[in-house]
Amino acid sequence: xxxxxxEEFEFHTGQNRPAGVPDAxxxxxxxxxxxxxxxxxxxxxxxxxxxxxxxxxxSGTGKSxxxxxIVGLMYPDSGDVVVAGHSIPSLSDDDLFELRKKFGVLFxxxxxxxxxxxxDNVAFPLRQHTEKGxxxxxxxxxxxxxxxxxxNANEKMxxxxxxxxxxxxxxxxxxxxxxxxxxxxxxxxxxxxVRTALLCELIKEVHAENGGTYVxxxxxxxxxRRVAEYIAVLWRGRIVEAGPSQELxxxxxxxxxxxxxxxxxxxxxxx
Amino acid sequence: MNELFALPREWLAATGEIGRFMGTVMGxxxxxxxxxxxxxxxxxxxxxxxxxxxxxxxxxxxLGLICGTEGAYFLEANGAPAxxxxxxxxxxxxxIIPYAFGYMMAAKVGTGIVAExxxxxxxxxxxxxxxxxxxxxxxxxxxxxxxxxxxxxxxxLAGMGGAFLASYIAVVQQVGFVSxxxxxxxxxxxxxxxDFLFSLIKAMxxxxxxxxxxxxxxxxxxxxxVGVGTATAKSMVLNLVLVHLIGMLGTQxxxxxxxxxxxxx
Ligand SMILES: Nc1ncnc2c1ncn2[C@@H]1O[C@H](COP(=O)(O)OP(=O)(O)OP(=O)(O)O)[C@@H](O)[C@H]1O
Ligand SMILES: [Mg+2]
Numbered sequence: 001x002x003x004x005x006x007e008e009f010e011f012h013t014g015q016n017r018p019a020g021v022p023d024a025x026x027x028x029x030x031x032x033x034x035x036x037x038x039x040x041x042x043x044x045x046x047x048x049x050x051x052x053x054x055x056x057x058x059s060g061t062g063k064s065x066x067x068x069x070i071v072g073l074m075y076p077d078s079g080d081v082v083v084a085g086h087s088i089p090s091l092s093d094d095d096l097f098e099l100r101k102k103f104g105v106l107f108x109x110x111x112x113x114x115x116x117x118x119x120d121n122v123a124f125p126l127r128q129h130t131e132k133g134x135x136x137x138x139x140x141x142x143x144x145x146x147x148x149x150x151x152n153a154n155e156k157m158x159x160x161x162x163x164x165x166x167x168x169x170x171x172x173x174x175x176x177x178x179x180x181x182x183x184x185x186x187x188x189x190x191x192x193x194v195r196t197a198l199l200c201e202l203i204k205e206v207h208a209e210n211g212g213t214y215v216x217x218x219x220x221x222x223x224x225r226r227v228a229e230y231i232a233v234l235w236r237g238r239i240v241e242a243g244p245s246q247e248l249x250x251x252x253x254x255x256x257x258x259x260x261x262x263x264x265x266x267x268x269x270x271x
Numbered sequence: 272m273n274e275l276f277a278l279p280r281e282w283l284a285a286t287g288e289i290g291r292f293m294g295t296v297m298g299x300x301x302x303x304x305x306x307x308x309x310x311x312x313x314x315x316x317x318x319x320x321x322x323x324x325x326x327x328x329x330x331x332x333x334l335g336l337i338c339g340t341e342g343a344y345f346l347e348a349n350g351a352p353a354x355x356x357x358x359x360x361x362x363x364x365x366x367i368i369p370y371a372f373g374y375m376m377a378a379k380v381g382t383g384i385v386a387e388x389x390x391x392x393x394x395x396x397x398x399x400x401x402x403x404x405x406x407x408x409x410x411x412x413x414x415x416x417x418x419x420x421x422x423x424x425x426x427x428l429a430g431m432g433g434a435f436l437a438s439y440i441a442v443v444q445q446v447g448f449v450s451x452x453x454x455x456x457x458x459x460x461x462x463x464x465x466d467f468l469f470s471l472i473k474a475m476x477x478x479x480x481x482x483x484x485x486x487x488x489x490x491x492x493x494x495x496x497v498g499v500g501t502a503t504a505k506s507m508v509l510n511l512v513l514v515h516l517i518g519m520l521g522t523q524x525x526x527x528x529x530x531x532x533x534x535x536x
Binding site: 068073114 | 390391394395398401402403406
């Protein structure tokens with residue numbers, strides 16, 4: 001294990017302000033290295049149950065890697081990831097597949113199936129995991145697609161869509177099974193400001209309607225202000241600070257302030 | 272010099288991994304796990320029929336013509352034109368047609384699988400399947416193998432019929448050193464039903480290897496679009512090597528001790 005230089009972590013208080021509810025997702029001293037690139041370096045964080053949490057952090061710090069750990073697509077080199085009471089690295093394959101049926105995941109670039117049209121993409125989880133008839137499926141799929149403004153694009157293939165459209169379709173697909181744990185990797189990147197605002201409203205609405213634990217990764221501070229109930233700020237593979245969003249927006253921590261205000265001067269540079 | 276042997280060295284290093292991968296996929300088919308996705312298997316079978324049947328048959332037919340022509344002229348030159356049927360029978364059933372099938376399977380089906388699965392891998396589609404709680408290896412690989420096993424025996428035997436016809440046309444209609452009856456007498460004397468079964472087994476082992484190699488390279492592709500291209504090329508090379516190994520071993524095992532050649536008998 002490489003030496004940890006403490007001055008790299010001078011802003012990392014690791015302070016975790018209580019959210020008042022138990023954690024649905026916990027990272028416990030997680031380390032993850034790709035070759036010589038240490039991405040997660042002793043990450044410990046908890047994301048509260050039943051709330052919309054946001055993971056914020058500079059590009060390339062390992063936010064997408066975090067999501068892959070939560071769903072068991074990557075395993076930590078050391079440490080543990082606990083989701084809904086299960087330690088992900090020690091689950092058997094079959095149990096992991098069972099657990100994943102409770103997840104709804106939006107990947108950073110949509111990950112639509114290139115060989116299926118939009119409608120079939122969104123209907124796919126319903127056809128695989130439920131006994132619903134085609135009428136009922138059509139009802140759900142059309143509702144989800146029109147929620148994200150793709151009501152007239154049913155027949156389009158993914159390669160005929162813009163990046164933002166693919167993202168919105170992936171968003172619709174991740175919600176069709178009313179999942180208990182929802183993970184969105186930058187649902188708002190590549191969208192215009194109005195659609196971003198509408199998408200934030202939609203996240204809030206769907207969450208109010210179905211409940212569940214939401215984890216949203218974003219770079220957009222406006223989105224964070226609009227929907228986050230809980231915020232974790234990640235940098236250099238560890239939590240700088242985490243807590244209920246109001247408290248974080250008022251934080252004294254220099255890094256957190258710079259990042260949440262989007263200023264160019266402060267601890268974070270281009271590196 | 273090192274560069275020259277990079278590919279074979281990689282195969283040796285990956286033999287265990289490829290073997291394990293193939294074992295898992297075949298286990299999913301044998302063990303019936305694949306039946307969870309029977310619909311997808313049928314869809315793949317349909318795709319296989321629509322997109323690959325004609326090219327495979329075409330190559331088999333052309334090589335059937337070649338076997339006939341070669342046999343007719345070669346045996347004429349050696350003073351036994353009546354025996355063109357021997358050459359055609361063996362050339363078609365035992366060697367060239369299985370190879371033709373293997374080549375076209377590798378070129379059309381094998382590389383197609385690598386490209387398709389590779390593209391799915393690099394655009395996170397395989398990860399998306401996994402997080403939807405679907406065993407992607409079963410869903411993507413085992414279904415394709417089952418589809419191949421459902422479709423290819425029929426496709427192969429029908430193609431073999433076409434190749435026989437082609438040899439007949441070449442020897443009897445085109446070259447014409449031998450009468451139709453004479454040709455067919457010899458042609459059928461030098462093969463019997465077990466030979467068909469052996470030939471079929473040979474071809475199906477090739478097909479299985481080709482589909483599995485395609486799945487392996489596609490499923491494990493990495494390194495972006497360039498990586499998928501490289502994986503496609505590598506799979507083609509390995510598949511051609513395997514096709515010949517299987518062809519050679521098959522001939523040894525099935526006909527090495529018992530050539531079924533009623534000469535002088
Ligand atoms: N499969 C992988 N193999 C090797 N390195 C990887 C892999 N996945 C991620 N990384 C590395 O991990 C680091 C973090 O990547 P990650 O995608 O999590 O960043 P991110 O925080 O999501 O950034 P962004 O906001 O730009 O999406 C990067 O340096 C990346 O190079
Ligand atoms: Mg990311």
